[in-house]
Amino acid sequence: MSGVYQLDIIETVAELKELLAIQKTAIAKERVQLLYLLKTRHSQTISQAAEMIGRNRVTVHKWIQQYKTGGIEGLLKRKSSPGRPRTIPNWAEKALDKRLQEPFGFNGYQEIVEWLEQSLGINSCYKTVHKLVYYRLESSPKVPRPKSFEQSKTKVEAFKKTLHTT
Known part of the structure; x- marks a missing residue:
């Protein structure tokens, strides 16, 4: 069947619920929610999951690739911009x-x-x-x-x- 995902989610449903509850940012909640939807089979396809979350299908595919390569830590890792260096260094x-x-x-x-x-x-x-x-x-x-x-x-x-x- 076309569009059916091939993803093995290591975390259990209970662990995903706990992770969902402790997330501070909306983006992290959406990402854990994606895993929860796929693990509990509330959504059969990635397009369906993307529609339920309110994100584009391509974005959800990127999240799944992050999960495949880095696990839950890779999925929830926040990017930080380097910013301008301080004029007065730490020392x-x-x-x-x-x-x-x-x-x-x-x-x-x-x-x-x-x-x-x-x-x-x-x-x-x-x-x-x-x-x-x-x-x-x-x-x-x-x-x-x-x-x-x-x-x-x-x-x-x-x-x-x-x-x-x-």
Whole structure:
């Protein structure tokens, strides 16, 4: 009979039901649903399964080829685009994070830009450094608050002890 698939689905119906329940994306659910329809014989042909899922027959054939070559992992593998490389590499990001953990950091983001250029040889703009430090590293340039020279250390320690913190 023309159009009848020749596919041995290794997973059981129960396993496919479990896989279907734990899928997070719609595409992954559709792919597992295809296997479920074919395994339970709800659809006899690939064209019928494609119509039930709402996908083109060629797309369903591609999914079946992915399943044949890579199994369920190959079918559910997500493609990721490489994207543009970061202007500040991971090793420099770690060095900057370590430097930001020190008690006296930087006076501002522009000083961080200059430090990156002088010590690590990385050219970057202010906006990039701000986004990296503030959002990604969740830190900030450490600027010590001004202290009075007349301030008594014993009074400061006494205040800290009597300060009510909850």
